[in-house]
Amino acid sequence: MKAVVCKTWGLPETLVIENQTDLVAAAGEVVIDVMAAGVNFPDVLIIQNKYQFKPPLPFTPGNELAGIVRSVGQGVSQYKAGDRVFAFVPQGAFAQQVAVAAEAVLPMAPGMDFDVAAAITLTYGTSHHAVVDRAQLKAGETMLVLGAAGGVGLAAIEIGKALGARVIAAASTDEKLAVCKDHGADVLINYSTEDLREAIKTATGGKGPDVVYDPVGGSYTEPAFRSIAWRGRYLVIGFANGEIPKLPLNLPLLKGASLVGVFWGDFARREPAHNIAAMHELMKWLGEGKIRPHISARYALADTPQALNDMASRKVTGKILILPQS
Numbered sequence: 454m455k456a457v458v459c460k461t462w463g464l465p466e467t468l469v470i471e472n473q474t475d476l477v478a479a480a481g482e483v484v485i486d487v488m489a490a491g492v493n494f495p496d497v498l499i500i501q502n503k504y505q506f507k508p509p510l511p512f513t514p515g516n517e518l519a520g521i522v523r524s525v526g527q528g529v530s531q532y533k534a535g536d537r538v539f540a541f542v543p544q545g546a547f548a549q550q551v552a553v554a555a556e557a558v559l560p561m562a563p564g565m566d567f568d569v570a571a572a573i574t575l576t577y578g579t580s581h582h583a584v585v586d587r588a589q590l591k592a593g594e595t596m597l598v599l600g601a602a603g604g605v606g607l608a609a610i611e612i613g614k615a616l617g618a619r620v621i622a623a624a625s626t627d628e629k630l631a632v633c634k635d636h637g638a639d640v641l642i643n644y645s646t647e648d649l650r651e652a653i654k655t656a657t658g659g660k661g662p663d664v665v666y667d668p669v670g671g672s673y674t675e676p677a678f679r680s681i682a683w684r685g686r687y688l689v690i691g692f693a694n695g696e697i698p699k700l701p702l703n704l705p706l707l708k709g710a711s712l713v714g715v716f717w718g719d720f721a722r723r724e725p726a727h728n729i730a731a732m733h734e735l736m737k738w739l740g741e742g743k744i745r746p747h748i749s750a751r752y753a754l755a756d757t758p759q760a761l762n763d764m765a766s767r768k769v770t771g772k773i774l775i776l777p778q779s
Contacts, residue, residue: 454472454473454476454548454549454550455470455471455472455473455548455549455754455777456470456513456545456547456548456549456550457470457513457514457515457547457548457757457775458470458471458511458512458513459500459510459511459512459513459514460510460511461510462500462502462510463500463501464500464762465497465500465757465758465761465762465765467500468500468514468757468758468761470754470757473548476523476551476552477524478523478524478525478526478529478552480526480527480528481527481528481529482525482526482529482552482553482554482555483524483525483526483529483538483540483554483555484522484525484550484551484552484553485518485520485521485522485523485538485540485550485552485553485558486520486522486523486549486550486778487518487519487520487546487548487549487551487778488519488520488521488567488571488778489518489519489520489567489568489570489571489572489774489775489776489777490515490517490518490519490547490571490775490776490777491515491516491517491518491546491571491572491574491575491576491772491774491775492515492752492769492772492773492774492775493516493517493575493576493604493764494603494668494691494693494764495516495691496514496515496516496761496764497761497764497765499544500514500761505716506543506718508543508544512544512545513544513545513546513547513548514544514545514546514547515542515544515545515546515547515548515775516541516542516543516544516546516574516575517539517540517541517542517571517573517575518539518540518542518546518551518571519538519539519568519571520537520538520539520551520567521535521536521537521538522534522535522536522537522538523550525555526555528555529555531555532555532558532560536560537560537561537565537567537570538559538560538561539558539561539571539573539574540553540557540558540559540574541574541575541578541721542557546775547754547757547775548754549754549778556725559729562736562739562740565739568746568748568751568774569739569745569746569748571774572604572746572748572771572774573739573744573746574732575604576605576607576608576772577608577612577735577744578717578721578728578731578732578735579608579690579715579717580605580608580609580612580666581608581612581731581734581735582715582717582720582728582731583609583666583688583690583715583717584596584609584612584666584688585612585616585731585734586727586731587686587688587713587714587715588664588666588686588688589686590613590616590618590664591617591618592616592617592618593617593618593619594619594663594664595618595621595660595662595663595664595682596609596613596618596619596620596621596663596664596665596666597621597653597662597665597666597677597680598610598613598620598622598633598638598666599623599644599665599667599668599669599673599677600623600624600667600668600693601622601623601624601629601630601633601638602622602624602630602770602771603668603693603767603769603770603771604746604769604771604772605690605691606622606624606633606666606668607632607633607636607747607770607771608744608746610622610633610636610637610638611636611637611738611744611745612738612744614637614743615738615743615744618664619639619640620637620638620639620640621639621640621641621642621653621657621662622638622640622641622642623641623642623643623644623649623652623673624641624642624643625643625644625645628770629770630642630643632747632770635747636745636747642656644673649676649677650676650679650680653676653677653680654680661680661682661685662685663682663684663685663686664685664686664687664688665677665680665681665685665686665687665688666688666690667687667688667689667690668690668691668692668693669691669692669694670691670692670693670694670695670696670697670698671692671694671696671698672694672698674698674700675698675700675704678704678705678710679704681710682710683708683709683710684709684710684711685708685710685711686710686713687705687711687713688713688715689712689713689714689715690715700712746771746772747770747771747772748771748772748773748774749769749770749771749772749773750763750769750773750774751773751774751775751776752773752774752775753775753776753779754775754776754777754779756775757775760773760775
């Protein structure tokens with residue numbers, strides 16, 4: 454089988470494609486033929502040794518995948534060869550095969566395709582944990598989503614609408630905002646051409662958003678926090694801008710507002726039962742048409758460096774996928 458391998462820390466061009474021995478399932482494991490793997494911004498960081506999780510070299514990047522069970526190890530009775538499944542793994546998804554602990558595998562719903570299954574775990578898992586669990590967004594409240602056209606941003610928009618909230622989408626181009634509108638956003642802000650604080654003030658009648666979803670960081674964080682409503686919740690998702698911002702701590706004091714950290718990977722590890730419950734709710738919403746992953750591009754395994762470069766340069770809307778068998 455073929456796999457993308459990171460042998461030295463660096464940019465996507467340093468990755469190599471290797472032929473490796475086919476995997477054999479150990480006790481408690483499932484080996485999956487990977488049909489599609491989701492690409493996420495942490496994949497760009499992890500190969501440069503810039504992410505919270507630092508795997509030892511060499512390793513195969515990629516965290517979310519969908520495929521067909523190839524074999525199962527001793528003690529695994531809930532899956533069999535030929536089953537269609539999806540999973541989240543610490544590493545290894547950018548390969549034609551991956552070995553996964555059986556408890557980290559979920560069955561694909563009837564009618565679900567591999568692309569959708571590979572696009573839902575991390576982005577929608579992150580946004581569900583953020584919006585439903587950490588922010589406890591309620592019907593009738595207003596949520597501002599920064600970087601709204603990215604994978605987690607579009608997921609946040611759809612989840613906000615599923616909960617009955619009003620959603621303001623902020624992104625850097627009109628083309629990206631058009632995608633946000635198509636996925637349910639009520640108000641659009643182009644923060645490349647508009648003053649962010651003034652636009653938020655206009656969109657909320659001066660009240661400010663109850664929840665701010667921020668996967669971007671950088672220069673947008675402080676004006677967004679200064680605009681937040683009384684008792685607002687500011688969700689710290691990540692720093693796609695590349696800059697970790699610093700906030701004056703008098704701002705949460707004056708607004709009676711909360712800074713809320715969101716780290717879905719550790720949530721899934723520490724609270725697996727709650728994470729599985731969230732996944733079941735997402736599957737329900739998927740079946741009802743309330744969420745629908747937006748997949749903007751697909752890449753062959755050999756084109757993984759290009760996929761990561763496109764992600765790094767913020768050319769991506771929604772999700773992009775690696776198709777290892779192509």
